[in-house]
Amino acid sequence: MRIPKRPPKFATLVAETDGDTLARLMAQQLVGMSDERHPYPHWDKLQYLPLPNGIENHRQWWLALKLSRTVTQSPVPLRDVQGKSFVFAVPTPVAEQLHHIDLGAGGVVSLPEQITNPHTRNRYLVSSLIEEAITSSQLEGAATTREVAKRMIASGRAPRDTSERMILNNYRTIQRVRELKSEKLTPELVFELHRMITRDTLEDATAVARLRRSDEKAVVGDDFGEVFHTPPPADELPARLALMCQFANGDTPAAFVHPVIRAIILHFWLAYDHPFVDGNGRTARALFYWLMLRSGYWLFEFISISAILTQAPAKYGRSFLYTETDDNDLTYFLLSQTQVIRRAIASLHAYLDRKTAEIREVEAHLRAVATLNHRQAALITHALKHPGERYTINRHKTLHQVVYQTARTDLLQLAENGVLRKTLVGRELTFIAPEDLADRLLALPGASVAGD
Secondary structure, X not given: OOOOOOOOOHHHHHHOOOHHHHHHHHHOOXXXXXXXXXXXXXXXXXXXXXXOOOOOOHHHHHHHHHHHHHOOOEEEEEEOOOOOEEEEOOOHHHHHHHHHHHHHHOXXXXXXXXXXXXXXXXXXXXXXXXXXXXXXXXXXOOOOOHHHHHHHHHHOOOOOOHHHHHHHHHHHHHHHHHHOOOOXXXXXXXXXXXXXXXXXXXXXXXXXXXXOOXXXXXXXXXXXXXXXXXXXXXXXXXXXXXXXXXXXXXXXXXXXXXXXXXXXHHHHHHHHHOOOOXXXXXXXXXXXXXXXXXOOOHHHHXXXXXXXXXXXXXHHHHHHHHHHHOOOEOHHHHHHHHHHHHHHHHHHHHHHHHHHHHHHHHHHHOHHHHHOOXXXXXXXXXXXXOOOOEEEHHHHHHHHOOOHHHHHHHHHHHHHOOOOEEEEEOOEEEEEOOOOHHHHHHOOOOOOOOOO
């Protein structure tokens, strides 16, 4: 990733423009704001776009945009290392995304019965928590595959390396965030989340749950020595952290800030201040989840934003850089993140549609599934598509959030009915999905194919 080209300074552009031209540009101040491909272009892209009618060059076009943007921007308490405030605007693309997020993730949302039913919602919740734990860690360099990580969490086994530890820490932290959604944010709570996220993963164990010191490296860069961001000095961090908590709790600013915008800015704020030696990105995303849940967007218990971010990590980083290189304009980050959130919501709905279709397909062909409880039916649905899959009591217990005895009874019943094969691996009972599972289901007493 490269650092984007910095725009011409606004004061310089004004100084080089005569009064008549300036008046004309002010009258055309919305030029370029409605381009669907580039709804809020940074100078890095705008300088290569075709000029609109009535604009003589790209510097004039940029001045027209800045005139338009400046009058709609609102400041936030976050300041850069020079003491200049960060600002944001809500252009039409951001307002549209906020509307869809409000409809899709908060209030009364039309959802499949699997999520609204308290008996089955845990299965979907655990799956989404695992997905977010894995992908958030992958953004920070964790190298474990999804399948291995899922098996680790589901089985309850101890992590084997730092990558697996990062993922397990993330999983437990996100669970904790759900419990903390009614709490106000304090520096102590931020430290608690950082402690959970970084447990047994830092080279310097003393760096856990404390602010970085002035003698510790703080710049954000790549492996080739390119520096993308230099955060504030260490001696400012206590005051900045306290101010961030005030903002997160809605104490500042005095003017209304849409809760989704507030959550996104909180995410940016911690990443910008970079208060810890490591784990800043994961902590920032955990705080984003905390504020979304606190603000009533309950569906975010089931949504993974990191799964979308990992598909285009360069765009994620570029949105930070666009903000920093263009007068602290957070609108770039807002536009990027609202798009990510909306895609994550759509991904959840698509996932639920697929799972609902799978359940209906099994129920339509095998009436035997109707004799099973919802946990057993979910396992059989998975097993039919994964012959040879191994299931353990701990895995079943974790995925369905039930006690050990309930999970044990579920699996033993399936084995006693001949649906699964029971074996002992070491000291652990293991249940295997046989290749002829569909035939075994049909052989159950009273079972038949739909339509017989």
